[in-house]
Amino acid sequence: MTNPLAGMLKARQKEAARPALYARGMRVCGEYLAARDDRAAPPDVRLTRAVGVLAAALGAPSADPFDALLQVGERALEAGGEDGPALALGIAETATELRQRSIGAWRLRGLALDRLGRDAEALECYGRRLALQQGGDTAEAVARRIGTLRRRRECLEEAAALFPGSGPALRGLTARNTGTAAEEFAAEVRARVAEHGMGDPAVRRLLDLYGTYRRLVERSALCDPLLGGSVPIGVGGLRALVAGRTVCLVSNAAEVAGSTLGAEIDGYDLVVRCDAFRLSAEGTGRRTGLHAVSLRGDTPWEGPPWSQPAGIRLVFGDPAGAWRRATRERLVAGAQDQVGDASLRRPLSDPALLGEGAASRSGAGAGTAFTVLRLLDFLDVSPRLDLIGFDKPGRLRPAEAEWVMDRATHVDAGKMRIALR
Template identity: 55%
Template sequence: MGQTFTGLLKAVRARSGQDAAAQAAPLALRLCGDYLAGLAASGPVSDARRTRLVAAIGDLTAASCTDADSLFDALLRTGQRALDAGGDTENRLALDIAAEATGLRPRSKGAWRLRGRALDALGRRGEAVEAYERHLTLQQNPSSAGDIVRRIATLEELRACLDEAAGLLPAEDGARLRALRDAPAGEARTAFAEVVRRRTAEGGGMADPAVRRLNTLYAAYRRLLDRDRTADPLLGGVEPLGVPALRRLVEGRSVCLVADAPAIAEEERVPGGGLAELIDGYDLVVRCDGIPADAPRTDLHAVTLRGGTPWTGPAWNRRTRTRIVFGDTLAPWRRALRTRLVPGAQDHIGDASLRHPLDDPALLGEEDWGPRTSTAFTLLRLLDFLDAADRLDLIGFGLPGRLLPRERAWVAAHARHEDETEMRTVLR
């Protein structure tokens, strides 16, 4: 291995000085030569990933005497092997190779992907997003770039976590957090943890809402450093649920929509209490928006996307068999599902046909409800329209603030019975 390594180092240095190599990537060969020299000085190479990188450099050296296409392919392979090796030195080599590749062929999507991954590995996340977006611009088949789309969303959410956390801190600590935007993952994790520990101690512990939110952001940040958000939620074992499937789900069954009011949660926690027994007697228990942490059962969960960046909200990690996400604009809806759904937290997810049932002409077609319509009322109107449930009741929605005035008026006009003792409204 030693003689072969030395011979390869000499060959790389010889190739990098030839005028003929000016046709393609002489700088990359010099960079590889410098890397090999440093590797030789550090002793025998026993790491299999570095051995593969050395072999790739050998292929690149041989390709420098061939046609430009073969050389360029060898250049990208070498950059990929450098990333696979995983060390800081190898990541910098990968970035240098990627910079050379994008300079040689500015419209190569593979070169921009390599550049984005190298910048990402070095913690230069803002530049990585720019490179990834350049790759997507050149990508003719967007469906094959789902991993890049998810990675961009993850990097943007990492930045959003830091920005929000910085706003909860004194100026000095906030500036320190913002400086972590382009820090290597290990350094960022350690510095963020130190700030959170100090702020938790100084702020009186988890009783402070700002401290609780800071810890939540840190937990989200740690998860995102370790793994990207889930892939397309309509794949990977999660089945899409359209209008016909939703009708079949509720057909002939008793359904109750349970309000997320604190009074309901307290009543439901009472062992052997009447409300808990009442709710458990339904075939389908439906909850909307926030699910109480100790809710005993949720068969269907519905949530509405709100705000300009709905994909940055908390993950939907409470377990339910079926989840429906309401949201009018298709692109943000898809992005929110990619970033906020948690694998294993649902078996079925409502598809695009259920995004906006109130104003969808294929369903209710009532355009005058507006964007402030509550999630519970949207789902209630949808289930009432489907006219498939054997029984449809509301639990706790007679309490103040659970429905908007106009929604409450609709419920009052269509209710068959209302029992204040049970906090139940019977619709059918």
């Protein structure tokens, strides 16, 4: 007979453990921040801010700090470096203990392990995530990544079977860090070439497997290289599409989501949104004519896919190699009609466009919203250019907010609108 008190006791024990788990998460954050040497590298502002938001949420009795915890992990992945992924993993381990059925927590844990080169553990986490999430573009991207990791393992296993004498060493690389495994795989290839010569069929197959393995370490395979027919668009094409159309740039602030401005926002000819956003018909509106994102961190190609439907997607980032790889791996087939080409990847620092140097204007580089706003203002072909939800301090960096207010023609506090035309 089932004891009705058993479930209640278990739930209470789990609830009592929550403060200790959140405290562990904050301790991991504190250790990361304390270990940073600001003289060697400046602090990541977005990550530091996310830690502050988490601390504030933990201090509010009515708040649920789980989303803030995940945000710290996301920002840690963006920060990259040697210790960013380790911080993200510590946060993810806490998150999966707090909520074992959280898709976001298992996603973060898989990405962190993947970034750290722990393929076998990453595969397990990605599998847990797929089991919780059925279908969708994001699930397809995860399945593609799982396929990539499995194919890397298959390359090592087949290579081990080619030369039984060195098989155990190659087979053991499947449990090693990816960076170490790649180096030792290369050493094994050099040894077999020296031993058997390039004429040996097994050596030629080994070289083929090594080449495939290295390509899969550098990037995931693409299921649709043509991205579902997405068309590149340059500066001239963007100007032609924007010409004569009313434009609004919508903030991701909670006040906008909780407003009743949705119908009014959707009434603009072109609705512009930035970075990660959520839609609600009543508050934010449903339409996205242009979606702008900025690449951040040392390995921006490892972020979540850009699966939100949009007419145009602009990706801002430097250097060119990281930009190319990120657009290759994070764009989703069919999620956009047009994609900004290389002429639009850094409009504020490109002498062919504005060339004003975003870094000198706003310290660590301009935010996404300000970058796309300056681009649209520079094109100067829209009869109406409004910002919605950027009227509060902190939505833009101080220098950016000053630029906006210097050029504002009208401010409507009731509708959170700043008009530049």
